[in-house]
Amino acid sequence: MNPIVAGGGARLVTRHPHLMQNYGRLEINIVRGEGCWLYDESGNAYLDLVAGIAVCALGHAHPRITRAIAEQAATLVHVSNLVHHEPAGTLADRLAELAGFDAVFFCNSGAEANEAAIKLARKHAWRAGERERNVILAAHGSFHGRTLGALSATDNPAYHEGFGPLPGGFAFVDFNDPAALDDAIDERTACFLVEPVQGESGVVPATHAYLAAARRLCDERGALLIFDEVQCGMGRIGRLFAHQVYDIVPDAFTLAKSLANGLPIGALVVRGAAAASLQPGDHGTTFGGSPVPAAAALEHLAIRDVVDLDAHVEVVGGLLRAELLAIARDFPHAFEVPRGTGLMLGLPVRDPYQAKDFVRFALDRGLFINAAGRNTLRFVPPLIISADEVRDAAVRLRLAIAATLAA
Numbered sequence: 001m002n003p004i005v006a007g008g009g010a011r012l013v014t015r016h017p018h019l020m021q022n023y024g025r026l027e028i029n030i031v032r033g034e035g036c037w038l039y040d041e042s043g044n045a046y047l048d049l050v051a052g053i054a055v056c057a058l059g060h061a062h063p064r065i066t067r068a069i070a071e072q073a074a075t076l077v078h079v080s081n082l083v084h085h086e087p088a089g090t091l092a093d094r095l096a097e098l099a100g101f102d103a104v105f106f107c108n109s110g111a112e113a114n115e116a117a118i119k120l121a122r123k124h125a126w127r128a129g130e131r132e133r134n135v136i137l138a139a140h141g142s143f144h145g146r147t148l149g150a151l152s153a154t155d156n157p158a159y160h161e162g163f164g165p166l167p168g169g170f171a172f173v174d175f176n177d178p179a180a181l182d183d184a185i186d187e188r189t190a191c192f193l194v195e196p197v198q199g200e201s202g203v204v205p206a207t208h209a210y211l212a213a214a215r216r217l218c219d220e221r222g223a224l225l226i227f228d229e230v231q232c233g234m235g236r237i238g239r240l241f242a243h244q245v246y247d248i249v250p251d252a253f254t255l256a257k258s259l260a261n262g263l264p265i266g267a268l269v270v271r272g273a274a275a276a277s278l279q280p281g282d283h284g285t286t287f288g289g290s291p292v293p294a295a296a297a298l299e300h301l302a303i304r305d306v307v308d309l310d311a312h313v314e315v316v317g318g319l320l321r322a323e324l325l326a327i328a329r330d331f332p333h334a335f336e337v338p339r340g341t342g343l344m345l346g347l348p349v350r351d352p353y354q355a356k357d358f359v360r361f362a363l364d365r366g367l368f369i370n371a372a373g374r375n376t377l378r379f380v381p382p383l384i385i386s387a388d389e390v391r392d393a394a395v396r397l398r399l400a401i402a403a404t405l406a407a
């Protein structure tokens, strides 16, 4: 176990005044990562339960991923989608084969993957001659990204403020309410876009009944069902693809985040007639699926072939959940019962306490976690986290909680 940094331990933070604001950065400058650990410029170690926001599934500096990146970088870094290249082609084949789907579009991020999904849904209806079927239905509490289209499908007024007018043709329906879906999906619905587990709104899993109703209603009424698996996919909830956990097959799903274990890549994976909706020239990207991220993603999948990560996630996810449950029981005035599944867990914080305060005190104890939604601590560690590291994290978290409550 790495030593627990004493509260307020010395931390240098080199500031770069020209770096534009983004999420709002913590006062910490990370210079290196290895496995589930991050190191700052003063040499402090942090057990990483954020994984670059659910990205580094195999941890930091995984030797096989590093090698695959280096070898591909020494061979071909970029050539564009004007030509074929093996890394993207092979990755598309692998993903299609693993999912039992037909076609894959590559881009560079989750938001872009959802943009592609939105465009695909509309073009699919348009090609079928259904010119009025253009509404993108999303769920309350959704998060699909920050580009204008994905943002329009995101139900968070704070993220919309000051960016209007947003594109039209988006509607929202209550999450986990099959009856509301029944009212909402109609002949104008191009697709229902939904996260099987809502991440940014504080880790809220969809019920099986909700997604099953979505599948049935989309089939009956001619809409596409599209799952946003950007955060909950790639093994995070215990199977490679989130829809496999639910045993419900969407018409398309999006991936990004951990697909290449840290390199930027997004993917829209499509099956059936919809797979032919985007024809040459309809949609495009200069970098999407470029050789280095594609090679990293292929190596990620190759590692999964020999390491049973799903079984591991079940064990360590169960352990982390049990630790969080015990914490919620021990501090009932501060926390509600944890939510989530696999290694995508949330610990809701009760008012008047603030998730961001626990995050700050955790950092002082060498634990990196983050806040999501209105007031939830989110735990999305590398999937390779060991049982010992989970126990270590729980010790640090309890110390951070005690310090926060005493402050």
Ligand SMILES: Cc1ncc(COP(=O)(O)O)c(C=O)c1O
Pocket: 053, 108, 109, 110, 111, 112, 114, 143, 144, 145, 146, 195, 199, 200, 228, 229, 230, 231, 232, 256, 257
């Ligand atoms: C479910 C979901 N969709 C889309 C996105 C957007 O991904 P990106 O930040 O790569 O654009 C996120 C990011 O958190 C996400 O959680």
